[in-house]
Amino acid sequence: MLINQDFAQSGPKSPAKRRLELVSNAGPKPDETNHPGEFDRATKLLEQTIAKIDGAYAPSTIRAYRADFQDLIRFCTERSAQPLPAQPQLIAEYICKLTNGGRSSASIRRAIAGIATIHKLNRFSDPTKDPDVTLEMRRMHRKLGRSSNQAGGINIEILEKMLCATDNSIRGKRDRALLLIAYDTLCRRSELVSLQTKDIKLNIKNGMESAVILLRKSKTDQDSMGKWLPLSCRAHLALREWVKELPEEQVCLMVGIDRGGRISSSSLGSGQVNRIYKRIARSAGLDESVIEGISGHSMRVGAAQDLLNSGASLPIIMQRGRWSKTDTVMRYLERSGCAS
Numbered sequence: 163m164l165i166n167q168d169f170a171q172s173g174p175k176s177p178a179k180r181r182l183e184l185v186s187n188a189g190p191k192p193d194e195t196n197h198p199g200e201f202d203r204a205t206k207l208l209e210q211t212i213a214k215i216d217g218a219y220a221p222s223t224i225r226a227y228r229a230d231f232q233d234l235i236r237f238c239t240e241r242s243a244q245p246l247p248a249q250p251q252l253i254a255e256y257i258c259k260l261t262n263g264g265r266s267s268a269s270i271r272r273a274i275a276g277i278a279t280i281h282k283l284n285r286f287s288d289p290t291k292d293p294d295v296t297l298e299m300r301r302m303h304r305k306l307g308r309s310s311n312q313a314g315g316i317n318i319e320i321l322e323k324m325l326c327a328t329d330n331s332i333r334g335k336r337d338r339a340l341l342l343i344a345y346d347t348l349c350r351r352s353e354l355v356s357l358q359t360k361d362i363k364l365n366i367k368n369g370m371e372s373a374v375i376l377l378r379k380s381k382t383d384q385d386s387m388g389k390w391l392p393l394s395c396r397a398h399l400a401l402r403e404w405v406k407e408l409p410e411e412q413v414c415l416m417v418g419i420d421r422g423g424r425i426s427s428s429s430l431g432s433g434q435v436n437r438i439y440k441r442i443a444r445s446a447g448l449d450e451s452v453i454e455g456i457s458g459h460s461m462r463v464g465a466a467q468d469l470l471n472s473g474a475s476l477p478i479i480m481q482r483g484r485w486s487k488t489d490t491v492m493r494y495l496e497r498s499g500c501a502s
Contacts, residue, residue, distance in 0.1 A: 234256060250294050361375055361376035362415075371398070372393070375390070376391075414428065
């Protein structure tokens with residue numbers, strides 16, 4: 163007797179056979195299995211790497227490396243893939259995910275650079291150099307472009323309005339000194355908050371008093387060679403008025419002030435510089451569109467644009483702002499009206 167095999171396979175199954183199938187289907191599929199030990203290992207290795215580079219990189223760079231690689235670990239967890247070392251195809255998929263997830267091209271470039279660095283520091287081959295990753299980066303740039311949000315510049319015209327909005331309170335004196343020193347020195351916000359009271363040097367020449375301040379370390383001076391930065395007469399006077407308010411034992415120059423007018427012994431945080439600029443700009447009655455574009459680098463941008471408009475050459479501007487790359491300076495100057 164012939165039996166239709168298809169019919170036989172689709173017929174009723176015995177209770178024992180059904181139980182066997184339920185047991186076999188209850189476990190996760192191989193490609194859905196998470197390996198918590200692997201991800202714990204990657205997280206531990208990441209933290210060891212972060213500890214290793216402490217002091218060798220800027221704190222903001224280290225924070226970015228940690229945050230970006232932790233995001234990669236989460237991405238790998240969802241795919242049961244190994245994050246460290248990561249396979250190039252996985253990195254390409256990660257770039258695609260970031261591209262479609264609302265990230266800017268600049269933040270994606272930063273994330274991929276951090277992934278490359280973490281791999282190199284652990285002596286793994288760099289997956290970001292793979293052709294598949296390069297192609298995905300090209301797709302990302304074609305879709306998102308390479309431009310980044312440039313901080314709005316606080317030029318001399320805006321600076322004057324902001325200075326007029328400060329008063330003679332302790333906070334007002336601190337704010338004036340901060341604004342004028344930032345404009346004169348073109349300091350980055352991290353550099354501003356690192357300035358110390360002991361690094362102010364007074365000079366008297368032909369009966370005229372002037373001041374310089376030592377920038378001990380900067381983004382382009384990681385070996386802490388230091389550089390003396392000259393201050394204008396107005397910045398010097400504002401600084402002198404502010405220093406009079408500081409306790410004798412005060413170390414940090416740019417410090418916080420509470421609502422009661424009490425001066426903190428600790429330095430301002432880099433993020434506070436941005437908030438101080440915006441607060442003063444609102445007090446000055448600036449347009450909200452201008453305030454929206456202000457960041458902790460706005461004084462640096464505006465001062466560089468003013469230098470260009472006054473006829474300063476690109477090498478002079480780069481020297482004043484301690485830039486090492488021409489393309490970085492050109493991004494700062496593109497809105498000045500004189501860049502070509």
